[in-house]
Amino acid sequence: MDGDRTSTLPGAHGVRSYVAGFVARLTERHRLPLDYTAASLRLVDLVVDGLRRDQPERTRIEPVLWGLGAYTGEVMVRRVGGRWIDFDAGQRALFGQPVGIRMPDGRYWNPVGKVINRFEDGSEESVQRFYLTLHGRVGRRALL
Template sequence: MTADTTAAATAPDGTAAQETRPHAAAKPVRWAADAVATMREGARVRLDYSAQSLWRVDRMIEEIRRERAPIEAVADVLRGFGAYAGEVVVRRTGAEWWATGGEHWVRTPDGRLWDPIKEARRSFLGHGSLRLLCRDATADA
């Protein structure tokens, strides 16, 4: 597939529509920006879209997990952190966001698909790391 390929989506009126790749990035880019703003204003933590900043994100997820918050209560925060990690990969590798069926992935130039939003949830459950996902996704960049 090429970068200009489109994905099938359903329009609000129920008809089939095509979702272009730039459109697929709209929501995750917004979720990432919201996470950056929330961290800056609420936790006084600066996120700059660098791979090193994902150490801070992993630590924040660990702190939330230690507070024993139900995953449902922090789902939006985790989505924002995952989208932020995806944006780090996109910016470092020239990857692109892909979306279908409400799910969002990052496709790196080598064709691999990554699910940073799911990885944020896995990290919250103690089985993942956004920093390591970024390291693996950008290893060949």
């Protein structure tokens, strides 16, 4: 992503309200049940697959992909205990995004990048499977 486009995306402090607005617009227009559950991430996979079918240039639909990625991250925040962070320069270079998720176990995740990968590479890059790799990590950490 170029500097101009990423500079217009919200930082970590603004992602939650950005996602709320994105979900409101998407559910109003398309009646998608985006309810911040793990099951709703299957819908993210399906929406991205639908976008791929039309074979648009990624730059044309990047705001939608970013919104779906931010929604995926917000599910991680609400369900698995992650928190939004602003990536530092090294992380931005690695992940190609301005924000991401830091999990309670200290690992960093890039849900926006995962959605973009789904668009570019197809079903082998499942957003729902991405989320399911996190399952149970909060509970194990709490036991340490």
